[in-house]
Amino acid sequence: MATLSSFLHKPISDSSFNAKILCSTFDSSLVRPNLAFQGVGFRSFRLRIKGKSFQDTWVVQNSDQTGVSNECTNISDVPLLSSSEVIERLKAYRVNRKGKQNYLAMYSSVFGGITTDPATMIIPMDDHMVHRGHGVFDTAAIMDGYLYELDQHIDRFLSSASMAKISLPFEREHIRSILIQTVSASKCRQGSLRYWLSVGPGDFQLSPSGCHQSSLYAIVIQDLTPPDHKGIKVVTSTIPIKSPQFATMKNVNYLPNVLSKMEAEEKGGFAAIWLDDDGYIAEGPNMNVAFVSKENELLMPYFDKILSGCTAKRVLALADGLVKKGILAGIRVGNVTVEEGKRAKEMMLIGSGILVRPVLQWDEQVIGEGKEGPVALALLDLILGDMKTGPVSVRVPVPY
Numbered sequence: 001m002a003t004l005s006s007f008l009h010k011p012i013s014d015s016s017f018n019a020k021i022l023c024s025t026f027d028s029s030l031v032r033p034n035l036a037f038q039g040v041g042f043r044s045f046r047l048r049i050k051g052k053s054f055q056d057t058w059v060v061q062n063s064d065q066t067g068v069s070n071e072c073t074n075i076s077d078v079p080l081l082s083s084s085e086v087i088e089r090l091k092a093y094r095v096n097r098k099g100k101q102n103y104l105a106m107y108s109s110v111f112g113g114i115t116t117d118p119a120t121m122i123i124p125m126d127d128h129m130v131h132r133g134h135g136v137f138d139t140a141a142i143m144d145g146y147l148y149e150l151d152q153h154i155d156r157f158l159s160s161a162s163m164a165k166i167s168l169p170f171e172r173e174h175i176r177s178i179l180i181q182t183v184s185a186s187k188c189r190q191g192s193l194r195y196w197l198s199v200g201p202g203d204f205q206l207s208p209s210g211c212h213q214s215s216l217y218a219i220v221i222q223d224l225t226p227p228d229h230k231g232i233k234v235v236t237s238t239i240p241i242k243s244p245q246f247a248t249m250k251n252v253n254y255l256p257n258v259l260s261k262m263e264a265e266e267k268g269g270f271a272a273i274w275l276d277d278d279g280y281i282a283e284g285p286n287m288n289v290a291f292v293s294k295e296n297e298l299l300m301p302y303f304d305k306i307l308s309g310c311t312a313k314r315v316l317a318l319a320d321g322l323v324k325k326g327i328l329a330g331i332r333v334g335n336v337t338v339e340e341g342k343r344a345k346e347m348m349l350i351g352s353g354i355l356v357r358p359v360l361q362w363d364e365q366v367i368g369e370g371k372e373g374p375v376a377l378a379l380l381d382l383i384l385g386d387m388k389t390g391p392v393s394v395r396v397p398v399p400y
Contacts, residue, residue: 103121103220105182105183106220107178107181107182107217108217110123127201127215129199133251136196136197141192142188142192145397146397147396148352150179152314156308160249163245175216179218188222191223192353193221195216196215197215230358233270237274241276248308261286271284276306281301282301287309288351289348292344294345299332299336299341311355318386319382327374341362347362356376
């Protein structure tokens with residue numbers, strides 16, 4: 001009987017032996033008589049017969065083999081599609097797939113323009129952001145036809161790109177103009193803009209040396225889920241926190257963030273809270289965290305080991321008004337212990353997607369009185385007001 005070891009002295013592609021077809025799912029008269037099979041036992045291969053592609057598992061045997069099963073299993077019949085057929089199927093996929101978000105416009109520097117057809121909102125597979133995670137991103141909220149804190153987010157965006165060693169495809173002002181034009185083309189007046197910088201497409205190697213040009217992508221998202229500012233539960237994450245080098249840049253390597261979010265949901269929570277290597281409170285999976293202490297101070301962890309949240313920094317600035325009104329005794333950014341956090345009067349999550357979300361319970365510990373606190377609600381009102389009527393430094397009009 002033929003054995004595997006008898007074929008190892010040369011490449012498998014050169015190791016042929018006489019075989020016979022025991023069964024077939026198509027007309028044997030169409031199979032070329034000189035078809036050769038390599039290896040022994042079950043083999044999977046693809047044939048093209050009269051323009052049609054087949055992938056089958058065959059049972060083959062040489063003259064010395066006995067007792068081989070006569071069963072044959074057809075795995076799939078995969079069509080070879082034209083580009084127009086691919087587009088048609090992508091359109092049908094989008095029509096049949098209803099989600100909680102609408103994608104209204106996308107810009108890609110790869111094709112050099114904006115599309116409003118969700119079926120064409122795609123990026124190349126050989127883009128290193130796809131298969132190597134070599135990319136950064138950021139976002140900006142769209143409120144009443146204005147982009148909120150666009151410039152602040154772009155500054156962080158470009159800083160992240162520098163840290164990730166991604167060169168810019170355009171100057172900053174050109175990037176800014178593209179983002180505004182993409183929102184304009186979308187006609188969206190309430191939603192969000194998300195954008196990415198990638199080292200670009202080129203190959204499937206690890207090094208980006210084969211990438212000819214960095215890429216810019218942007219998409220306008222209309223969220224169909226109504227805003228929810230009710231109090232939530234959080235848990236302590238057991239997923240290791242990212243090192244400061246990667247946590248301080250907004251890169252696309254979000255697997256730890258995703259697993260942390262999933263862990264919270266599995267435990268009946270909304271989000272999981274990370275602790276840093278020294279045991280101090282760090283951040284949530286995609287939001288910052290803040291507290292109101294027993295002394296009525298607004299507490300927020302340092303940004304040196306975590307992402308510098310644009311919304312969190314804006315909240316700190318707006319909170320100064322609450323200090324002047326006597327609602328807060330002060331504001332402190334520094335190390336916050338778990339004990340200090342759990343015995344706080346109030347706890348809240350802060351981010352561009354959730355704005356300000358009160359936390360009522362952390363693990364088994366009820367926070368404060370177990371209801372939405374006055375400071376969290378006041379900060380939510382302040383940030384919403386800022387988005388609607390704030391200064392020109394945080395509101396960029398979109399020319400529709």
